[in-house]
Amino acid sequence: MKKDVLIVAPFTQLPGEAGNGRFHYIAQKLDKEKLDVELVTTDFSHRKKAHRNVSTEALALADYHVTLIHEPGYKRNISVQRYFSHYIMGRNLREYLKDRKKPDVIYCAVPPPSIAKVVARYAKRNNIPFIIDIQDIWPDAYKMFFDKPIISDVLFYPVKKAANYVYATADQIVAVSQTYADRALMINKKCDEAKVVFLGTELETFDEMAIEYAVDTSDKTELWLAYVGTLSHSYDIPCVVDALSILKAKNVTNIKFVVIGDGPLRSRFEQYAADKDVWVEFTGRLDYGEMVGLLSACDIAVNPIVRSSGGSIINKHGDYAAAGLPVLNTQESPEYRALVDGWKLGFNCKNGDAIDLAEKMLVLARDETLRKRCGANNRKLAEEKFDRSTTYSQILDVIMLE
Numbered sequence: 001m002k003k004d005v006l007i008v009a010p011f012t013q014l015p016g017e018a019g020n021g022r023f024h025y026i027a028q029k030l031d032k033e034k035l036d037v038e039l040v041t042t043d044f045s046h047r048k049k050a051h052r053n054v055s056t057e058a059l060a061l062a063d064y065h066v067t068l069i070h071e072p073g074y075k076r077n078i079s080v081q082r083y084f085s086h087y088i089m090g091r092n093l094r095e096y097l098k099d100r101k102k103p104d105v106i107y108c109a110v111p112p113p114s115i116a117k118v119v120a121r122y123a124k125r126n127n128i129p130f131i132i133d134i135q136d137i138w139p140d141a142y143k144m145f146f147d148k149p150i151i152s153d154v155l156f157y158p159v160k161k162a163a164n165y166v167y168a169t170a171d172q173i174v175a176v177s178q179t180y181a182d183r184a185l186m187i188n189k190k191c192d193e194a195k196v197v198f199l200g201t202e203l204e205t206f207d208e209m210a211i212e213y214a215v216d217t218s219d220k221t222e223l224w225l226a227y228v229g230t231l232s233h234s235y236d237i238p239c240v241v242d243a244l245s246i247l248k249a250k251n252v253t254n255i256k257f258v259v260i261g262d263g264p265l266r267s268r269f270e271q272y273a274a275d276k277d278v279w280v281e282f283t284g285r286l287d288y289g290e291m292v293g294l295l296s297a298c299d300i301a302v303n304p305i306v307r308s309s310g311g312s313i314i315n316k317h318g319d320y321a322a323a324g325l326p327v328l329n330t331q332e333s334p335e336y337r338a339l340v341d342g343w344k345l346g347f348n349c350k351n352g353d354a355i356d357l358a359e360k361m362l363v364l365a366r367d368e369t370l371r372k373r374c375g376a377n378n379r380k381l382a383e384e385k386f387d388r389s390t391t392y393s394q395i396l397d398v399i400m401l402e
Contacts, residue, residue, distance in 0.1 A: 002036040005399060006103035008119050010042045010089065010112060011135070014054050015061040017045075020201055020288055020319075022133075023109060025388060027064045029396055037064035038103075040096070042089050044073040069093050076264075077232075083114075090118040097122045105129045105402040111138045113162035120169040129402040133395075134175040136311070137183050138163055172398050177312035179335045195394050200318040200386035206292055210323070213293025222254045222279075223365055226298035226325065228291060228316045231263030236304040236330060238269070242354035243361055244278040255365060256281060258298060260291055295323045299371060300346075300364055305331035307351045312336060321382035326364055326374030330357060343381045346374045 013021030071089035074082040110116045123130035167187040173194035175181035181194035262285040273280040301320040327346035347360040
């Protein structure tokens with residue numbers, strides 16, 4: 001009889017949706033190992049802030065079974081409406097699990113903790129091996145938006161309590177960074193270690209897309225500075241714009257900032273760039289293949305994270321590394337800064353300091369040999385640490401051996 005694997009991942013991408021979904025990839029690989037796989041997710045798209053419109057034909061492309069659980073949805077990431085939406089999904093998921101045949105193993109994404117807690121309780125009550133995959137740490141990540149002594153601790157206590165329950169209940173821990181893994185290991189008394197598997201990308205697919213969606217650069221004389229990701233409060237796009245403005249005042253005008261992505265602050269960032277009169281192109285959100293083609297045509301990647309962000313190894317680094325780009329980083333995460341320094345990927349910059357960013361941007365802009373050397377180091381890092389075709393075998397082993 002096939003092993004029955006239940007994957008619960010509310011924020012995953014599905015077949016037919018844009019993105020580079022970790023859990024879709026895991027489900028596909030497990031199915032090829034002849035396991036009986038079900039991916040349970042929500043009918044609401046966190047990325048689009050709208051209910052999913054995934055066709056039956058698109059879902060049929062999946063080799064595994066997909067179950068959509070209803071939740072009301074929300075408009076803002078930090079809101080009471082979101083708390084309520086996750087609560088309703090958790091309640092609906094609890095009802096679904098009551099009628100489902102007990103799986104042999106559960107693989108559950110964290111966050112959101114409230115939904116993962118429902119799964120953790122179900123696994124504990126039914127003595128089912130429970131593996132968690134930590135993508136972010138809540139409520140730590142929320143405190144960058146609302147960090148008031150005592151008040152925020154009280155407000156976020158239910159989230160912290162739920163997260164700690166999930167961490168403590170896990171029989172195995174997987175995480176996208178060591179920072180996140182260490183947070184869970186502080187609580188969990190059953191696991192001596194965790195598997196750290198970066199989000200990454202599949203290099204063979206990335207390289208094929210880089211050719212298929214290649215951008216014509218025959219007339220390109222300027223340098224392209226790339227950012228890929230959400231345009232929200234976590235990302236210090238204005239600092240990059242200020243750095244370009246500083247360089248423009250020094251008659252350095254051959255750098256174009258290519259911003260690939262969308263988000264709630266896009267219009268604000270566009271206006272800021274217009275006011276500073278610097279060369280910025282906002283592409284909006286692109287399909288993954290189009291993003292790969294454009295990113296591969298760029299010369300430098302920038303990771304501008306605001307000081308209060310609680311993140312660690314950025315998810316988009318797998319794509320920066322696959323594209324072989326040198327990196328300018330402002331993020332304060334010790335784990336990510338150590339990666340940049342240790343692998344000689346580019347420069348760590350002072351957080352929020354446009355002058356320091358401009359100086360180091362100019363060094364890379366003027367030194368093609370240095371750019372190529374740092375880019376080659378990043379590509380080597382991709383091959384060793386970020387290539388899903390090899391690194392995800394650790395995840396598959398954890399699931400299959402339970």
